[in-house]
Amino acid sequence: MTSEKALNNKGFTLIELIIVIAILGVLAAVLIPNYIGYIEKAKIGVDNANLVVLNEDTAIYKDIKGITTADVFDSITTDAARMQKLVSEGCLAAMVTTQQKNATFVWDIPSQKWVTSVLASGGTIAVTGVTLAESSIIVAKSGSGDKINNRKLTVNVLPQDATNKAVIWTTSDANYATVSPDGIVSFVNQISWNTNDYILITVTTVDGSKTASCKVHTQW
Numbered sequence: 001m002t003s004e005k006a007l008n009n010k011g012f013t014l015i016e017l018i019i020v021i022a023i024l025g026v027l028a029a030v031l032i033p034n035y036i037g038y039i040e041k042a043k044i045g046v047d048n049a050n051l052v053v054l055n056e057d058t059a060i061y062k063d064i065k066g067i068t069t070a071d072v073f074d075s076i077t078t079d080a081a082r083m084q085k086l087v088s089e090g091c092l093a094a095m096v097t098t099q100q101k102n103a104t105f106v107w108d109i110p111s112q113k114w115v116t117s118v119l120a121s122g123g124t125i126a127v128t129g130v131t132l133a134e135s136s137i138i139v140a141k142s143g144s145g146d147k148i149n150n151r152k153l154t155v156n157v158l159p160q161d162a163t164n165k166a167v168i169w170t171t172s173d174a175n176y177a178t179v180s181p182d183g184i185v186s187f188v189n190q191i192s193w194n195t196n197d198y199i200l201i202t203v204t205t206v207d208g209s210k211t212a213s214c215k216v217h218t219q220w
Helices: 002-008 014-065 079-088
Strands: 103-108 113-119 129-132 136-140 155-158 167-171 177-179 184-187 199-205 211-219
Touching: 014 079, 014 103, 014 113, 079 103, 129 199, 129 211, 136 184, 167 177, 177 199, 184 211
Parallel strands: 136 211
Antiparallel strands: 103 113, 129 155, 167 199, 177 184, 199 211
16 A cells, blocks of 8 residues: 555656646747747847958958058959958958858948848848938028038948838928938928037838938028
């Protein structure tokens, strides 16, 4: 009898086993997605750090070689060859690859920077950022000396080969300055000229909702 009781006290009953399995299932459902999310964030962090290194080493390469052409890698046409050039010149320790799935480092010629190009679902290239060539401009009533009305802002969607480069333009106050769908800023009313008095024109990418802004001062 005693040995039988001891045997019964070893292990789980069927109901207890079902409960344990259910608890483990709940924990897995909660913890595994978080774990995967942490891994993806870590990969993005590594890629961002490597991107900084790539751009810093490219700047060093440009200075050492005294390059004055518009494109640092003027005669090189592939990203692998560009990166290999940095390695062969001793500016980069070794070829760098991305940790994110379906991602790669690409040389963006307009911005003269390395960027991360992510292949989104459906085989498209996702937008990773957007910049404006102008950080501050003046628009004025027509005929106001050298001040110009209808200024067109220059936008650069990254990477250069992004599939959907569509953008949306907005103004912080249409009572003073407006912006057209193609980025032309127009004068409406005057605000005084000082650093704390401006309208903000913002461009937002349709893919990824990346933003960049330009301060607009208006004058007669």
